[in-house]
Amino acid sequence: MPVPGQITFIGHDFYKGGPAPRLSFGSMTPQPLGYDELFATKAGRPVDIPVEWRDATVLETNVEDLDTSLPYRVRGRLQSEFTSGAIGLVKGGWLPSFLASLAPDTVILLDRNIVTDIIGRFDRGGLKGREPDFIDLFADYEVRLNPMPFILEGNQKRRPSAVEIRDQLQRVKLALAYALPKARLMIAPNVETGAVRMLDEAAPWFEAHQAFLLRVAPRLTSTVGAGRRDRVWRDCLADADACGVKRTSMILMAVLSALEDSRGNGPARSILKFKTGYVDTDAYNALCDFRAMEMLLNLAVHFPDKPAQFCTKDRGLALFWAGLGLKGSYSTGEGIVSDFNFHPAVLANWGVAKWQEVSR
Numbered sequence: 001m002p003v004p005g006q007i008t009f010i011g012h013d014f015y016k017g018g019p020a021p022r023l024s025f026g027s028m029t030p031q032p033l034g035y036d037e038l039f040a041t042k043a044g045r046p047v048d049i050p051v052e053w054r055d056a057t058v059l060e061t062n063v064e065d066l067d068t069s070l071p072y073r074v075r076g077r078l079q080s081e082f083t084s085g086a087i088g089l090v091k092g093g094w095l096p097s098f099l100a101s102l103a104p105d106t107v108i109l110l111d112r113n114i115v116t117d118i119i120g121r122f123d124r125g126g127l128k129g130r131e132p133d134f135i136d137l138f139a140d141y142e143v144r145l146n147p148m149p150f151i152l153e154g155n156q157k158r159r160p161s162a163v164e165i166r167d168q169l170q171r172v173k174l175a176l177a178y179a180l181p182k183a184r185l186m187i188a189p190n191v192e193t194g195a196v197r198m199l200d201e202a203a204p205w206f207e208a209h210q211a212f213l214l215r216v217a218p219r220l221t222s223t224v225g226a227g228r229r230d231r232v233w234r235d236c237l238a239d240a241d242a243c244g245v246k247r248t249s250m251i252l253m254a255v256l257s258a259l260e261d262s263r264g265n266g267p268a269r270s271i272l273k274f275k276t277g278y279v280d281t282d283a284y285n286a287l288c289d290f291r292a293m294e295m296l297l298n299l300a301v302h303f304p305d306k307p308a309q310f311c312t313k314d315r316g317l318a319l320f321w322a323g324l325g326l327k328g329s330y331s332t333g334e335g336i337v338s339d340f341n342f343h344p345a346v347l348a349n350w351g352v353a354k355w356q357e358v359s360r
Contacts, residue, residue: 021063025074028056030102032093035323035343041084043315044131047096051078086114086135087318088309089293091300094322096134100309101143107186109295110147111312112155115172122179135311138180146186147172149295149310151195153288157281159206165195202291204244209251209290210283212243216255217278223264226350233259233354247358248335251290253347254320260351267323267346270316289317301329301336320346 031052041047052075058068078099088100088108101108110118118138121130125139151168154160160168169192176185188194216236224232233256239245240252257268272286292310299308312318325341342352 019062022061023058023063023066024060025053025056025072026059028053028074028102030095030099032090032095033322034093034325035319035345038087038094038315038319038322039345043085044083047078047080047082047084047134049078049084049096051076051099080134082132082134082136085131085133085313086117086311087313087315088311089296089318089321090307090309091296092326094318095309097309097311098134098137100311101138103307104142105144106307106309107144107146107299109149109292109308109310110145111292111310111314112150112153113313114311115147115150115176117313118179119175124178125181138183140182142182142184143180144184144186145176145180147176148191148195149288149292151191152198152291157284159199159203159284162192162196166192169195206284206287208244209249209287210280212240212245212251213255213272213283213286214278214280215239215243217274217283220255220258220272220274221276221278223262224259226262229259229350237358246335248337250293251287252358253355254290256351256354257320257346260348267316267320271314271320289314293317293321297326297329297336297338301331 031054033049037049041049052073054073055071056074057071058066061068082096084096086097088095088097090100094100097108100106114135117135121128121133121135122139127136127139147169150172151165152160154164154168156164169187173185173187176183216239219232219235236252236255236259237247240247240249245252254268254272257266258272258274261269271289273282275282292312296308296310299306323343323346324338325343327339327341329336329338331337342348342355347355
């Protein structure tokens, strides 16, 4: 790929003795992939996925009589030696990390595991010899990195103090600048004050949902049989009301997804990680994942013309986001309202009906 926002396709040499068709497209909009495509990718395995770009303009081609003044929809299949360990969550689904950054002004929110991967993968822009991944392409371009999720989460499995925020900020700035010298760090001058303000504003949300998860965890440590689900769901709703959790909460949706998960290996359970002896730190870790998804959702609603991705290596989180099938969102006086097309792995018929009852 020559530059972000541009991609070149080279066709098979099916002409007798003639050159293979070559087309370079720019100003294109990649279409997000869904749950099934992500589930089909395997950790550490080369990528083989369908791709589609809309409104692509032809920059250069050797194909005669092609009208280069028209926008095109480009469809194909991407087969690459790169893996997609680094997953870019975007509005409506996911893309391999670099493909989710083709627009030059894309803001890339960084999960803590991605910061760790970048530090371990790059040395002043050079690769250290890890398995090839689409994130490797970050080294060659001025990608826009925002480590706010990393800073807000902290490294103590609890809300970070102002001193810890300052320490984490300085560490991540130095580490990212050393690993990826060409990257542009999207860190505002007053980021420390802004981070503290965000944590203060989110404190009631965190306290309510943390209390909620601690109350429901004993009921969901093991899978719940179909005959008990209605009763357990009513108990979970009562817990949500008692803790001040809104009926439209994404965390309540995830609890419903975990309740419906008869095999115990669904993406919601992967995030929530219910277990015997579930404690504050377990709930905190889960809520940081949901906060990152809420952050991405807020960017999509309030800045619809500004492309953004949340980059993570957490497949469970990514599968849950992709499985929501987010079709659209809008802001109201009481928050964001979203329209979902759930994948059955996140919510099947019973769960969808229950969610529709409570979220209206």
